[in-house]
Amino acid sequence: MIALVISSGTNMAFPTIMGKVIDRTAGREDAGSRIPDKVFFAGAFGIFACGSIASWVRTYSIGVAAHRIMQRLRTKLFGRLLEQDVAFFDEHRTGELVSILTEDTEIAADTVTGKAANGMRSASSALNGSIMLLTLSPRLTLVSIALLPLVGVGAMGYSRRLKRLAARQREDAADASTFAEERLSQLRTVRAFGRERAEAQWYRELCDGSTELARRAASARGAFMGGLSASANASLVAVLYFGGSLVARGAMTVGDLASFAMYSSLVGLGFSGLSSFAADLSKGLASAERVFMLMDATPAVPLDEGLTPPLESVRGELVLEGVTFRYPSRDKDVLCGVDLRVPAGAILALTGPSGHGKSTLAALITRLYQPTAGRISLDGVDTATLSPSWLRGAVGVVEQDPVLFAGSVADNIKYGRPGASAADVEAAARAANAHQFILEFPDGYNTKVGQRGRQLSGGQRQRVAIARALLWDPPLLLLDEATSALDAESERLVRDAMEKLMDRENRTLLIIAHRQSTIQKAHTVAVLRDGRIVESGSYADLIARSGGELAALMSGGELAA
Known part of the structure; x- marks a missing residue:
């Protein structure tokens, strides 16, 4: 001054x-x-x-x-x-x-x-x-x-006109930025359909709208x-x-x-x-x-508000009672009164037709969304009363399409535990059957995976994601279509890794799958259709039921071998 x-x-x-x-x-x-x-x-x-x-x-x-x-x-x-x-x-x-x-x-x-x-x-x-x-x-x-x-x-007069034009320019710039980011991040899809020139023309038209506003602003300024x-x-x-x-x-x-x-x-x-x-x-x-x-936007689920029990005390019993959910942008419930119990240390496979709420259910368990009605509890404690940060530390997730960040293989494996030692990282990779293919890279664990992990195959990304969840060592683990992107050999390696997960006491495993080879290893199988649990029991019992839901899925080809 x-x-x-x-x-x-x-x-x-x-x-x-x-x-x-x-x-x-x-x-x-x-x-x-x-x-x-x-x-x-x-x-x-x-x-x-x-x-x-x-x-x-x-x-x-x-x-x-x-x-x-x-x-x-x-x-x-x-x-x-x-x-x-x-x-x-x-x-x-x-x-x-x-x-x-x-x-x-x-x-x-x-x-x-x-x-x-x-x-x-x-x-x-x-x-x-x-x-x-x-x-x-x-x-x-x-x-x-x-x-x-x-x-x-x-x-x-000039100030008022320029303010209106600037606001519209910012909106158009945001539209163009969103379009460019989406197309560039999904370039493989654009290229697969030969849409490069069409997308370039579309982007040019978006920019032309902003150019016209810039011309008006320049005219007013001049x-x-x-x-x-x-x-x-x-x-x-x-x-x-x-x-x-x-x-x-x-x-x-x-x-x-x-x-x-x-x-x-x-x-x-x-x-x-x-x-x-x-x-x-x-x-x-x-x-x-x-x-x-x-x-000033206030999150509906504040990260650090709620109870934070010692993680060592978590057994992993998961209970859903009358859980109903509807996305804000939709006028129909995705989940309708879901009742489900996963005992501590058990493996439950959740299956059913695509688009009937399985992945949504997994998102509710980790409190990415709040149920519209009903209750989800972990070891008898309503998850709505638990700190979301603490809850996500107790629940590991391997997503349907796992996302890796640009960086090394080791950086991605220890994303949840940045201070993990090289020995811990290697142990997690071995448990996920990822160690061998990592060593085949010239730089081993220091190999860069590229944006969103594009330098790795789908099976490799899945196993790195499982290693990441294992290193976190949560008492409850959600595998959302964890073998959907794998060939037979890669799936076998992942199944072996999943079986090793149960060697740890108090590990509860919830698997969302469309493959018989995955769900038949579970203690309990639940079938979700139209947002409701329509059938549950052991794999052997359900497959033996004449006219049962699981049998219908298999006979209809909705469950792969």
């Missing part, structure tokens, strides 16, 4: 110094008050040097402050996004969230630092310049500011700046015309008229800067509103 005041002050002093230089050269300066040339010019250059140093300090300080504010906004916002429940991301597009995280935070930070500083400088130029104009010649000042009301009206330039030039011509008559009558010196003209330019630049600041402020406030809207 001090540097800003000093640099603004030296800018205000410049016209006066230039006027004195002109009068001194023309011999119009009062001899009685004349300062020696050496002292005068030394003082002038000293003021200019102070202004230069202050400008550097101001620019440096604002740049550093803007970066720090942007960094704090981004880290805080990213943390808040990670706290949101899954339903939040069902309702918000990832591309839009990334756009707010990267672009809106930068715009908001720049608005409260660089743009705000420029606004204050412009206000200083307009205010202090007007004071200097009045000091030099009140009559000439009236001539100079005659067009000011017209400029003010134009500035308000019209306003052109009008502002014309009014400034007209004002300067009027100042020189009437000021020349005052010089001719001896009411004003040539130096004073030069100073007045320069102060008029500073005032014009000040009001021009304020107009630009008003437009930037509107844009910055819109970005800040989006940022703080996400920061």
